[in-house]
Amino acid sequence: MKLHEHQAKQIFADAGIPVPESRLASSVSEVLDAVDEIGFPAAIKAQVHVGGRGKAGGIKIAGDREEAETYAEEILGMDLKGYTVEKVLVEAGVDFVDELYVGVTMDRGEGRPVAMVSTEGGVDIEQVAEETPEAIAREHVDPSFGMQPYQARKAVYDADVPREFARDVSGILSTLYDLFDERDASEIEVNPVMITSDDEVVAADAVMNIDEDALFRQPELAELEDEAYEDDLERKAGEYDLDYVRLSGNVGIIGNGAGLVMTTLDLVDYYGGEPANFLDIGGGAKAERVRNALDLVFSDPNVESVVFNIFGGITRGDEVARGINEALSAFETVPKPVVVRLAGTNAEEGMEILDTDLVDVEPTLEEAVQRAIANTEEVTEE
Known part of the structure; x- marks a missing residue:
């Protein structure tokens, strides 16, 4: 769940991190x-959950009341990368002489949080990591013990932050x-941390x-969630009580068990396809749950084909087959192949029940994935 800038800044301020008046x-x-x-001067900043607000015209610096009115009229109500700006943060301008980056996220490769500091503030940290990774000082933290003061100081010194500001910056990092x-x-970050002309760190x-x-x-924090930014499909998944994550591809994926679904995602990628989602219907899935899963995946306009991967343990193959038949027979034409x-359990019974006029059936996962990818290519050609 993303917090808006004004929400995060209030949390930062309550914790003792200096922020501009707003x-x-x-x-x-x-x-x-x-x-x-x-x-x-005053900054007028669109409050939307998108990056690059400044480049898109969502942040303006007003030097007087007339400019403030003009910028407010421009920004409020504007479409910013698909979202309508309904609120702005009006913030005191900062006369700065330098910009830094400070943040903490999870390093999944290491299995630990990582604290990061860079003198390349004001630039997307992903861009810095790709182009000049040596400009980012990193310090991994053992969550059992938390960040130690020496680790915060080390990250700041490794980033070559000027010595006179090291204490303040390491304090922000620790907080x-x-x-x-x-x-x-x-994920939590400040980009930029500004060093002002009065030698303050903000x-x-x-x-x-x-x-x-x-x-x-x-x-x-849950009360701060802005439902306007919740994905409609993920909201629908919540109503169906399905474990679902929307991705950017065109091959819809349904399976029973997180590991099985992840394996299917990996194979789709391996064979040159692009997964459209992660959807785990869980163990012991009944026909209604299967129908809901198909309805959810069909609702994604990016999906061009679907692969249904079921390995029966608790889940019975005949129940899954019945759910697939019931879901697809409700359509005059099946919307996606x-x-x-x-x-696994009752797989043979399930194969006998499946209506092959409605679905393609493959004996192995590899063949099923390759068939699904081929189906997307046929749809694209059409």
Whole structure:
């Protein structure tokens, strides 16, 4: 779950991280009231869950009241990468002389959180990591012990942060790690941390993403979720109580068990396809659950074919086959070609039940995946 900048900054400020004075506004008049209180220069910043707001025209610096009104009219209501801007953060301008990056995320390769500091602030950290990885100082943290003070100092010194600002920057890094740990964050960063002309260190931006599986432990953060940014398909998956993650490809994937689904995703990629989703119907899936899974995958306009991979343990092959038949027979024409691979408990019974006028059946997972990919290519040619 992503927090808006103004929400993350309030959390940062409560934890002791210096942030510029700001006001949230949802109308031009509120923007003008805010700049009257804050003064000039003032930044007017669109509050939407997208990156690159500045390049897209979602952040403007107003030097006077007339500019503030003009920028407020331009930004409020604008379409910013597919989202309508309904609120802006009006923030005191910062006279800065340098920009830094400070953040904490999970390094899944190492299986531990990693704290990062870079003097390349103000630039996408992904771009820095790709083009000049040596510009990012990294310090892995053992979650059993948390970030030690010497680790924060080491990351700051390794990044060549000027010595006179090292204490303040390491303090921000330590606080970010504490918030990362205490608030079940998956990512937390400030880009940029600005060093002002008065030699102050200020968090000029704020990113904080929360692990959705941990929201039951963070009820006050769960209340901050902006439902306007929730994916419609993932909302529908929640209603069906299905484990679903939407991806960017065109091959829909359904399986019973997370490992089986991940294997299917890997094979789709291996054979040159692009997975459209992760969808685990779980063990012991009944016909209704199978129908819901197909309805969900068919609802994704990017999906051009579906591979259904079932290995029966608790899940019975005949129940799955019955669910597939019931789901597909409801259509005059099956909306997307479906390939089924059944193995395990009652697989033979399931194969006898399956209506092969509605689905393609393959004996192995590899053949099923390759058939599904071929189906997407046929759809593309058409």
